Amino acid sequence: SQSAPASTNCLLGNFEESLLNGRIEPSGVVDGFTVDIGASGHFCPKHIALPVTAFFFSLSEDNAPSPYLGHVNLDGVGRRGYHIPKKGTVQVTLFNPNKAVVKMFVVVYDLADMPPNSRTFLRQRTLYMPVKGGPSDNKNAPVFLRYLIHLRFTSNKSGKVYLHTDVRLIFARDKLEFDSRVANYELRAFTEGPVNPQFSPKR
Template identity: 55%
Template sequence: MGRRLKGARRLKLSPLRSLRKGPGLLSPPSASPVPTPAVSRTLLGNFEESLLRGRFAPSGHIEGFTAEIGASGSYCPQHVTLPVTVTFFDVSEQNAPAPFLGIVDLNPLGRKGYSVPKVGTVQVTLFNPNQTVVKMFLVTFDFSDMPAAHMTFLRHRLFLVPVGEEGNANPTHRLLCYLLHLRFRSSRSGRLSLHGDIRLLFSRRSLELDTGLPYELQAVTEAPHNPRYSPLP
């Protein structure tokens, strides 16, 4: 029986002029670079989606990242630890911190993926090659109404937003720090699982906030609408 998940904690940042990367975020001086073509101007409108879908050629790769996956709800599946394929990008044209893309392949767990309850919490903890925690993600979900043989996804983002604007922050005031993309599937018998892969975005540069204003982390989780679920192919 897997251990229960720790409760989520709200992180508040005192007034800062800069937020610098912690020990869990690595710069890649030892990674082997590969040639990178210029970023297409047509992708500027959907930078995040383009990264997640692999539309940018990576500048290099870093080995040694791992992710521990767990869940809780009506039952607690055994935690598993899997390697994370991490690539980084040169996207200076985007005027954004150069990101890491991490992909956790769930296929080694078998064709059924990672079984989870229909209502509960998924925990994904990302570790760097030194086995230091980069980020622990806690994402709650309720798919009690998902029909059998259907699929959907959740996209969980963590933004830095000015204190006092948590509920309705201007998008230009929000700074994306982390992103977690989870894909869910129900079997023909109605059993729910994570399947395919888990994708993460996180920054490899210091994030400079030169406003002098207090910021805090805001979590936003989104799912498809109309339809919420799609039939399995």
């Protein structure tokens, strides 16, 4: 999978981990967000619709909107989680309380080599970043995290693969516009997971 630039990882990594792991105290919760989860591959499991607990934060001194952290509980989905093909695509569509689409996450994955009774994860970031080689290419222009999805995968003793425990999301609360005279911007998605080892045994 394509990796985000190393400098970007350094800038965003601590912030992401702090949000995803609950180390930043939220200011409140917004009700009404939902997701539709589906997958495709050598079979297509039935789509499921689930509520999202959306936390918001006050992280900026100038009251600029900080992103939402969304949490989707998968504990009630099946006995082991949401059964998916070992190779294919996971699609998670996020809806706001007005039922409008906020973001459609499409994560391509290949877990054909995943051993039984193991686990791993994938994290896809969507960054708002300068267009390389554009007419106003500016290497010092900032990079903004707009969306993130964190998926956990597990396999049972027969090797079937499931999404399990939860899905975690980070999504922007504001519409970001940037002066094209400074830099031309585009949205780009990067999907990454653990390496060496890619899989770890279930506890």
